[in-house]
Amino acid sequence: MWVQILRNKYIQSKTLTQVTVRPNDSPFWKGLMRTKATFFHRTIFIIGNGNSTRFWEDTWLGEMPLATKYRSIYNIVQRKETYVAIILQSNPLNIQFRRSLVGDRWEPWLHLARRLMDAHLSDEPDSIN
Incomplete structure (x- = not known):
């Protein structure tokens, strides 16, 4: 359920690599986005x-x-x-x-x-x- 909420609110039709942080995003989402680079470097x-x-x-x-x-x-x-x-x-x-x-x-x-x-x-x- 949470995945769908985040996808609808922040990702929409983009891929995770295309999503950037916007000033009005929640602190929770901004925190997730700070870990994005680490996630992609450790993922095959x-x-x-x-x-x-x-x-x-x-x-x-x-x-x-x-x-x-x-x-x-x-x-x-x-x-x-x-x-x-x-x-x-x-x-x-x-x-x-x-x-x-x-x-x-x-x-x-x-x-x-x-x-x-x-x-x-x-x-x-x-x-x-």
Whole structure:
């Protein structure tokens, strides 16, 4: 029952990653939102359709977020707040960079691209482990 109340009042049609704190939110909700970053860093996402898992910031491919594992690439990516579905639903991958992938960025990019070849979307919603 409480989950439904919080969802209706604060989350509505957004995902938890899209929700931000507003000045008129209750102290209880503000407290929950302060723990959001810790929750996401300690959670492993199981990819289904990829619509609610953040590509770079959530842990879904390996033991840490891709933003941490591939820091040199993450630093030059144009859209950091994008979801797995948006990246994987197109061929080539829907990732744009602000600079060229040369020098010390090329090898991490190849490594990431090889890992992404094994990632597949389904019709099921994403879940957490």
